[in-house]
Amino acid sequence: MPKDHGIGASSKRREDKRFLTGKGRYTDDINLPGQAHAWFVRSQVAHGRLTGVDTSAAEAMPGVLRVFTGADFEGVGGLPCGWLVTDRFGQPMQEPGHPVLARGKVRHVGDPVAVVVAETAEQARDAAEAVEVEIDELPAVLDMKAALDPDAPLVHDELKNNLCYDWGFVEENRAAVNAAFETAAHVTTLDLVNQRLVPNAMEPRVALGDFNPATEDSTLYTTSQNPHVIRLLMGAFVLGIPEHKLRVVAPDVGGGFGSKIFHYAEEAFCTFAAKQLRRPVKWTCTRSEAFISDAHGRDHVTRIELALDAEGRFQALRTETHANMGAYLSTFAPSIPTWLHGTLMAGNYKTPLIYVNVKAVFTNTVPVDAYRGAGRPEATFQLERVIDKAAREMGIDPVELRRRNFITEFPYATPVAVEYDTGDYNATLDKLLEIADVAGFEARLADSKSRGMLRGLGLNCYIEACGIAPSQLVGQLGARAGLYESATVRVNATGGLVVMTGSHSHGQGHETTFAQVVADMIGIGEDMVEIVHGDTANTPMGMGTYGSRSLAVGGSAMVRATNKIIAKAKKIAAHLMEAAPEDIELKDGKFSVAGTDKSVAWGDVTLAAYVPHNYPLEELEPGLEETAFYDPNNFTYPAGAYACEVEVDPETGKVTVCSFAAADDFGNIVNPMIVSGQVHGGIAQGIGQALLEAASYDDYGQLLSGSYMDYAMPRADDVPFYRVDHSCATPCTHNPLGVKGCGEAGAIGSPPAVVNAVVDALQRAGHTGVTHIDMPLTPARVWAAMQG
Amino acid sequence: MYAFEIDRPTTLDAAVTALGQEEAQALGGGQTLIPALKQRLASPARLVSLTGIDDLKGICVADDGALCIGAATSHATVAAEAAATYPALADLAAHIGDPAVRNRGTIGGSLANNDPSACYPAAVLASRAMIRTNTREIAADDYFEGMFATALEEGEIITEVRFPLPEQAAYVKFAQPASRFALVGVFVARFADGVRVAVTGASEDGVFRWTEAEAALSDDFRPEAVAGLSVDPEGMIGDLHGSPDYRAHLIRVLTGRAVAAAAA
C-alpha cells in the first residue's frame, strides 16, 4: 500500500501551485525603488590585448549614470577559485587571476570589458554600443592538445604555460598499473570526447545589488543555488564586506544544473556598483548572453584503456584526459575532472589497479565547471563505453562481462580512495532486465527490420558519489570550503513549524520533501511544516544545493534539529503529565506515558513552551527552536543500471530513442514521485548530450552553437516514455534517513546507454568497423560512421 | 530592439504609401523580423504591418483551378484550409515551427525572406506557383535569386501566391535538430506534363530544382527512378549539422521518399 503522507508518500509538490499559476517570485520579479540597469559590454573576440576602452561617447548618452571599466576595480579582489588541486609532482595548480572586468587582455568571447549603468535597460544597451573597445587581436588558443605545445600563445601571460595542472591518481599506483597492462591477456583502448555543453537553465541569470547608506548594509538578490557560498566568496574575497553587512537572497530559482553554483562577475559588479552609485543596480542576462557567460560543462578528451584477463576479469584501468578549464578558473572548476571524476573510475567493478591522469588546460573559451553530474558523467561514460567495447572484442555478453566484475561485498574500498558503504549491483541489473523487457528484444528487432530500420540495445551501470561532502576529507583534497549543511527548526506556539535550511531548492521540490520528513518524525500533517530557504538573513550558514546533497546532508541536519526538538518536547510533556521523560512516547502528534492512558497533544506542549505557566523553568528554557549542523562522514553512493533501445534510419542516420529504462538504488525514498521526476529530467539531459547538444567553437573562438537555432536542446518528442524503478534500495549506512540522493543519476547513467545502443544497432547491421561515435550522435555523424 | 514607428494600414494602397516613407519595412507575422530586431540586427525606422489588410488574407480556388493564398495568410490557416485542395502544401505548413510561429508567420513573409532552409520556397518552386505583388506577377522560376535574395524590388509587396494544383505531390522535410528548419527539404509535384522537384536547405544558392531527377521521374514516377542518381556535393551547405556530402546524399533519399509519399 503506498503511503498517503509522510516519508514514502508521493505528496504533490506544494511549490508547483505558485510556479504554475505565475506566482513564483524570481530574482527578475524583484524591482527596487530607484533601481538602475546594467548592460555588459563583452569581448567579441576570443583573445586579444585590451589597448583602450573609450567610454566618453557612452557617458554622454541619455540616461547613463556611469560607465565602469576594469580600471574601476583596481584594489578590488578577483573572483576566487574554491578548490586548489595539487599536481602529480606535489606542486599547486597554476591559478591565474580572474578580474571582475577584463584588464590588460580579453580571454574569451563574452569576457566582460565594461558595464554601462543607466536609468533603463534599453538606455544602458544603447550606450553600451557607443563604448569603444580597442583590442589587438591575438591568436586564439582552442584545441587543448595544441594549447600545451611549447610555442602555443599564452592565455595568461603570467603563467608558465597553458597547463593548469597535470594530476595523477593514484600516483603511487602508476607503475603497477603499467606493469599490469604489459601482462594482460587483452587490452581494450578507446579514444573519446565528452563534449562541451551549455547548461541552459530555463531562467537566465539575474543579479540585483542594493546598498543602504544609512546602515551600510549591502544586499544582493541573485539566481544562485547557494546564497551563503556567494556571500562568503564575494564578501570575503572580492568586495571585502563582512558577512554581517552583506545579505544574499536567492529566491525562486528556475533551474541551475550546476551553472548557478558559481560566483560570477555580474553578482560582484551589481553589489559594487550599487554602493558606488547609491542606487540599486540590476542586470538581467539575455539568452544569447547566457551562452557566452554561464559556465559550461564537460569538455573532456580522453583515452581509456582496460586490461582484462582471458576470462574477462578486469586487471587494470588507465585513463588520460585533457580537461578544458576555459579562460579562467570558475569557482569549483579544478575539482570536477579530478576529485569528482578520478575517484569514480572504479565504477561498479572490482578493478584492482587504476591510474587516472588529467591535464587541465586553459583555452580562450568560456570557463567550464560543474554541470549536472559534474565529473561523474565523464567517468561513467568512458568506463561503460570501454566495457562494451571490450565485451564485443572478447565475444562476451556485455551484461555477463559486467556481472563478472561486479563488486558484491560491502563496504568496499576502491583503489581510487573511496569506500562504498552499500549496494547491490546485481539486484538493480536484474530489475533493469525485467523492466526493459530485454527478453523481448529479438521480437522488437525483427519488427524494426521489417520496417527497414536498424535496432540496437545498449545498457550500462553507473555509480556516483553524492551527499557532498565530508569536510575534513575534501579539505585534505584541496577544497577551500566545508561541505556540511544546516537547519533550524522553529516551532510556533500553536504547533506549526518553520524549518530554515541552508539547502536551496531550484526545482527539486524541497519544500515538499523536507516537510514530509519533519511531519513524519513528529506525526503531524505536512501542512503544519513550512520550509524556508534562500536568504542568508533568515537561514543558518549552509552550503547550498548541488551534488545530490540536499536530502542526504541538508536532510540529515534537519533530522538532527528535529530530534533535538522532540527531546525537549518530551521533557515538557513529561512535566505536564508528571511523568519521567524516559517514559514519554511520541506517536501521531501525541505524547503519552508508556503503559498508561495519559496523553497530551503536540499543540499542548508547544503552547506550554511559549506560555510557560506550568513549565519546568528551573531545568528548561522556554521556547522550542533548535539548530543543527551535519557533516557527513562519507559520500553516498547511488548506483544502478540503465537500458536504452534505439532505431537508426540506415539511409539518413537519424536515431530515435524507442525506450529507456532505469533501475536505480537511491537508498530510502521520501517522495517516489519527486524521485521519478528527477530521474526523468536527468535522462532527458543525458539523451540531450548523447544525441543533440554541443557547444562548438570555430577556429577563431566564436561559439557556433550560440543560440537555439544551432544548439539543440532535447524536446518532448526527442525522448520516450521512461520506465523507472527505485525499488532495489540498499539504505545508506551513515546518514539518519538512509538516503543517497537522486538529482544527478539520470544525467550520469544515460549517455552511455544511448551510445552503446547506437553502436549495437550499427554492429548488428554489419557495420563492424564502427566501435564508437563521438557525441552528439547527430544524423550526420551516424551516417558518416556508416559510410566507414 | 531600437525604437521604431509602426503603421497598421487596412488597405493595400495605404500600405504601399506607407512603405514609400524613409527606412520603412513591411512586417508580416514578425516571426523572422522581430527576432532580428530584438537582436538589433536590423533597425528600420518604421514598420508597416500587413496583417490588418483583409485583402491580403485568405485562401480560395480561382477559376483556372489554381489555389490562391493571400500573402498575409498564416501558416496555420494554410494548414487547415488547404488540406482538402492541396494536402501536400497544407502538410508543409503544418510542420513549420511551432504553434505560435504557425499562428503568426505568413506565406508572404516566408517568401520575401527566402531563408535557404525555409519550407515554402520548395513548394512554390516545385508547384510552378506565381507570385503576385502590388506591381506585377513573378513566375517561381524567376523569383528566387539565392540565399535571402529574391526578385522583389525595394518596397514591393507580395499580395498573393497562386499554386497550380499538381496531380500528385509531397514534401519531405529532414529537420535540422536544433532549429527544425529544413536541413534538407524536398518537394515533388507531378503535373500532367511532367514532374518538378525543388530542394531547400541544401544549397549555398538557396532553393533549386533538381532537374536530373525531374527528367527521370517524368518518365517513371517511382522512388526507384532516382535511386541511381546522385547530387554533386559541390555548392552544398556544410555546417555543424551536416557536410555537403551528407546534404547531397539526403537530397536523393528524401526525393525518393517524397515520390513514395506522393504516390501513396
Ligand SMILES: Cc1cc2nc3c(=O)[nH]c(=O)nc-3n(C[C@H](O)[C@H](O)[C@H](O)COP(=O)(O)OP(=O)(O)OC[C@H]3O[C@@H](n4cnc5c(N)ncnc54)[C@H](O)[C@@H]3O)c2cc1C
Ligand atoms: C521558432 C521558429 C521556427 C521556424 N521554423 C520554420 C520552419 O520549420 N520552416 C520555415 O519555412 N520557416 C520557419 N520559421 C520561419 C517562419 O516561417 C516565418 O514566419 C517566416 O519565415 C517569415 O514570415 P513572417 O510572416 O513572420 O515575416 P516577417 O518576419 O514579418 O518578415 C520577414 C521578411 O519579409 C518581409 N515581408 C513580410 N511580408 C511581406 C510581404 N507580404 N511582401 C514583401 N515583404 C514582406 C519583411 O519585411 C521581412 O523582411 C520559423 C520561425 C521561428 C521563429
